[in-house]
Structures are given as structure tokens and as C-alpha cells.
Amino acid sequence: MQPRFALLLLLLASGAALAWRKEAPPAVPVAAERRPAALSPEPRPFEPPPARPGRPVPPADEFLGVILARVSSDIAPRFEGRLREVHVRLGDHLVAGQLIGTLDVPTLRFDLRRAEAELAAAEVDGSRAKIELSEAQERLRRRRALADQALASAEDLATTRYEEQVAATRLESAGAQIAARRAHVERLRNDNTDARITAPFDGIVAARYLGPGESAGPSTPIVRLISLHDPFVRFAVPEQQARAMAVGRAVRVRVAEAHLELEGTIETVAPEVDAASHHVLVEAGLGPVDPELHVLSGGVARVSLAEPP
Known part of the structure; x- marks a missing residue:
């Protein structure tokens, strides 16, 4: 019986100690110096950051594109030689077979x-x-x-x-x-x-690399010739809107620099999405374009569907 009695006393003692702790009066805290609360600043209306200078962002139904020449080539001789004459200048319109330069060999x-x-x-x-x-x-x-x-x-x-x-x-x-x-x-x-270098197709001299007296060869072209008779536009479409792009669909192409609006037809749609930009490349032909319209290769254009999807 003694061990049980001792255990009972121990439990009671512990319960009394707990009760004493519960009934003990709380300690009075030391009065602390009160400081006035800091006034919070009044909320200000949200002001968007100033726009960065650059090209304006096109509307959601327009896509940025670039006008490109369908045919372009760097014209170079078949073998090494020194140029005796160069008969063309930048911007000249050439016909197929027209003389560009002559090698002195x-x-x-x-x-x-x-x-x-x-x-x-x-x-x-x-x-x-x-x-x-x-x-x-x-x-x-x-x-x-x-x-x-x-x-x-x-x-x-x-x-x-x-x-x-x-x-x-x-x-x-x-x-x-x-x-x-x-x-x-x-x-x-x-x-x-x-040794007489001629134009292989009708086009415009987009660049002249060499002049008389300079050496030309297969890896050293004389001029760059482009044909803008049948240009096309290449533009990028977000992958969410790529389903609306179908081969044969009509598009409108706006060239702001030339104040022109051209009509085109989608010719190709890339079969994959660019992993970095999440865009799909699309190409649309513009058909024969009058040279007097001054549609330049490399110019920026804005493309939109002729009819909304």
C-alpha cells in the first residue's frame, strides 16, 4: 500500500502546484514610455511608368512583319580577277542580261x-x-x-x-x-x-560592294541584286492566334512609311512554335507590285486578317 500512497501524494502535490500557478496574481508590468504612433502616409493613385521611346505597339488584331524580296542574289564572277569596269550604281534597275561589270584577265x-x-x-x-x-x-x-x-x-x-x-x-x-x-x-x-558579269534576272541594285580596280571572285561579290516585282511579308503571330492563320486566307498589309495598304494571301505557316518567343512565323505573298509604289525590302509592315476569325 505504501508505494500507491506515495504515488497519490505525488499527483496531488503536482496538482496543487498547478492550481497555485493559476491562482497567482499576474505580475504588474513596468510602465513603459508611450510614444505617439507614426502616421501612415496617405495612399497615392497608381501612376504607370512612362512609355519607352520606340515603335508603337500594334493593336491586338495586327501583327508586326517585314517585307522581303522573293528573289535576291549576290552577283559574283565565276573566277578570280580584277575589275576593269563596273557599269551599275546603287538603286539602278536592271534587266536580265544587262552588263554589270567586266574583269580584266x-x-x-x-x-x-x-x-x-x-x-x-x-x-x-x-x-x-x-x-x-x-x-x-x-x-x-x-x-x-x-x-x-x-x-x-x-x-x-x-x-x-x-x-x-x-x-x-x-x-x-x-x-x-x-x-x-x-x-x-x-x-x-x-x-x-x-569575264563579263551580267544580271541573271530583272531587279534593283540593293548594294554595290566593289569598284573598278578591286579584286572580285566567287567569294567576293560585286553587287547585290533583288527583285521586288513579287515581294512577300513575313510576320509573327502569337501561338494563341495561330489557328486563325490558314493558307489561302486574305490579309491586309499596311506599310506606314510608304502610306500604303496592300492586299496579300497567306502562303505558308510554320509547323512549329518558336520556343523563345512563343510565336509562329507566317508568310503572305503580295503579288506583283508596281515599282512606282516604292515598297522597300526590309520595311516594317503591320498585317491583319482581311476578315476577322
Whole structure:
């Protein structure tokens, strides 16, 4: 019984201590110096930050685009050479075949004259070989006639036959030499023609890189030629609005700098969304455009659907 009695006393003692703590009067706090509460500032109306200078943001139903030339090319010669003349300037309108520049390649002219002389010599050798073959064939016929009459030995006949075969082979070799010389001359003539650089299509000189006296080559173009006869516009559409873009759909293209509004038709829609901008690239053809409208390649345009989706 003693252990239980001791445990009961312990529980009671703990309960009394707890009761004493609950009934104990609270401690009086030390009076603290009171300070006036700081007045909170009056709320101010929200003022948006000033707009940054730049191009105005287009409305939600318009998309920024760039007008591009459908055909453009850097015109360069086929081989290295020094420019003797450049016949065009920036902004010139050219037609296909019009002369742009001329290379000064004196070695080409020299090589062509030498090749033409070698071709003439090869043709003379061919004519001589043809005559020799005719002579060998005539001699063989006479030897055969004499052999039929037993007036020529078999050895003489065989020798004449071999001479005829050698003459035929010599004529064949001369023909091959003539063909090779002609091909060489033709190539050099083409090279001399290629020394005259011409426009491959109708267009406008968008840039002139070189002038007379400077070196040009396959990797060093002379001018940049673009064709604005059939331009197109490339614009970016947010992925949420990409479903409205369908091939064949009509669009309006507004070129603010030229104060123009053109009509176009969607030609291609990119099959993927750009991961960085979340936009889809769309291209629309503008059809033939009058050069007098001064639609410039690289100009900014605003594109909208001709009919709302």
C-alpha cells in the first residue's frame, strides 16, 4: 500500500502546484514610455511608368512583319580577277542580261589565242592523217590486185595491210586530239564570256560592294541584286492566334512609311512554335507590285486578317 500512497501524494502535490500557478496574481508590468504612433502616409493613385521611346505597339488584331524580296542574289564572277569596269550604281534597275561589270584577265585572252592556234594545228594533222589513210587504202587495193595475178608476194600484201591499219589509227588519234582542242577552246571562250558579269534576272541594285580596280571572285561579290516585282511579308503571330492563320486566307498589309495598304494571301505557316518567343512565323505573298509604289525590302509592315476569325 505504501508505494500507491506515495504515488497519490505525488499527483496531488503536482496538482496543487498547478492550481497555485493559476491562482497567482499576474505580475504588474513596468510602465513603459508611450510614444505617439507614426502616421501612415496617405495612399497615392497608381501612376504607370512612362512609355519607352520606340515603335508603337500594334493593336491586338495586327501583327508586326517585314517585307522581303522573293528573289535576291549576290552577283559574283565565276573566277578570280580584277575589275576593269563596273557599269551599275546603287538603286539602278536592271534587266536580265544587262552588263554589270567586266574583269580584266589578260591571261584568258592569251590562253584563248594559243588554244585556237593549237586547234588549227590539230586540224591540219587530222587532214594529213586522212590523206595518208586514203593513200594507204589505195596502195592496199593495188597490192591485192597484183597478188591476185601472182605479181606481188604475200609478204608485200601483209605489209601494205599493216600500213593501212596504222594510217587508220593515226587518223583516229588525230580526231581525238581535235575534239580535245575544241573543248579546250570552248571552255576558254566561255571563260572570256564569263569575264563579263551580267544580271541573271530583272531587279534593283540593293548594294554595290566593289569598284573598278578591286579584286572580285566567287567569294567576293560585286553587287547585290533583288527583285521586288513579287515581294512577300513575313510576320509573327502569337501561338494563341495561330489557328486563325490558314493558307489561302486574305490579309491586309499596311506599310506606314510608304502610306500604303496592300492586299496579300497567306502562303505558308510554320509547323512549329518558336520556343523563345512563343510565336509562329507566317508568310503572305503580295503579288506583283508596281515599282512606282516604292515598297522597300526590309520595311516594317503591320498585317491583319482581311476578315476577322
